[in-house]
Amino acid sequence: MTLKIRVPATSANLGPGFDSLGIAVSSYLTVTVYGKAPKWKVDHKMGHAIPSDERNMIVATAIKTNPELEPQHIKVTSEIPLAHGLGSSSSALIAGVVMANEVGKMHLTNEQILQKAAEMEGHPDNVAPALYGDFVVSTMVDGDVSSIKLKFPDLTMVAYIPAYDLATADARNVLPAKFPFSEAVAAGSIGNVLVAALVAGDMKTAGKMIESDRYHETYREKLVPHLPILREIGHRTGAMATYLSGAGPTVMSFLPHDKVEEYIDLGKKAGLKDEYRILQIEREGVHVDR
C-alpha cells in the first residue's frame, strides 16, 4: 500500500516574530512511501549532496523518531528550494516524523509530532505551520513547545527567491550573542503588537510592525542586499509589508493582487532577475494519503 505525505513550505519570523511566528505557503515537499525494502532507498532529483540512503534527513528523522522502523523504499519530490528561507529543513523534519508515525503505527498526537520536530530543529517557527498550516504563533519554554494556530488574512504573497543558497547556520552566525535589555523589550513589544494587529484585522499596523523588526534583519542585511531594494519597491506598489523570509535569502512581500505584476517588473528593472514566486497561504498543513 502506497502512503503519500505532503508538507507545505513555510515562511518564518514575519519580521519581529523571530523563532516564533510562521506561515504555511503553497509550495510543497512530497514523500511517497512504496513499502518495505532490504535497506532504505530514497529516489530523488535533488542533487548529489542529498543522500539516497538512511543518511537522508527525512529518513534519519524517521529513524530517530522510531528506531524500530523497518527500511522502506521512498520517493521525495520538492518545490521547496533548499537553504533559501522557505523552511525546507522543517518540512523534511515534519515529513520524517509523520512517516515514522504512519509506518510505525505510533499513534502520536499532533502535539507530540510538533514537540519532536521542534526539538530537532531547535525552534518551532517553521515546523509548527508545516504541521498545522495557516499562521502559527509558538514558543519553547524549558524545552516544551506551546503553539496557537490563527487564521492569517487572505493576502497575495510574492517571494523573491535569489539563486544563491544561505544556510540558516550561516545567517544565525551574524546575529549578536547578547542583546541589551531595553532593545529586547522594544523588539518583543513590536512582535506583540504585530500578532494583535493581525488578529484584529488592522493591516496597516501589522505592516508597520512587520517592517519594524529589531531582532535580526539589520544584522543579516549584508547577506541579503536585495531586502531594502524590494522593501522600497513594496512601498511604491502598496505592499502591506516586505520581510526577510526565515533566515533568507528569500524576501516575502504581501501585495494587493493587482500590484503583483508591477512589483515584479520594478524588481527586475532594479537588477533582481532571479525567481519570483506568487504564493497563497496554505490553510491545512501536512496532508497524509493512505
Ligand SMILES: Nc1ncnc2c1ncn2[C@@H]1O[C@H](COP(=O)(O)OP(=O)(O)OP(=O)(O)O)[C@@H](O)[C@H]1O
Ligand atoms: N527534502 C530534503 N531532503 C533532504 N535534506 C533536506 C531536505 N530539505 C532540506 N534538507 C537539508 O536541510 C538543509 C537546509 O536547511 P536550512 O535550515 O539551512 O535552510 P531552510 O530550512 O531551507 O531555510 P529556513 O530555515 O531559513 O527557512 C539542506 O541543505 C539539506 O541539507
Ligand SMILES: N[C@@H](CCO)C(=O)O
Ligand atoms: N527563525 C529562524 C528561521 C530559520 O530557521 C531564523 O531566522 O534563523
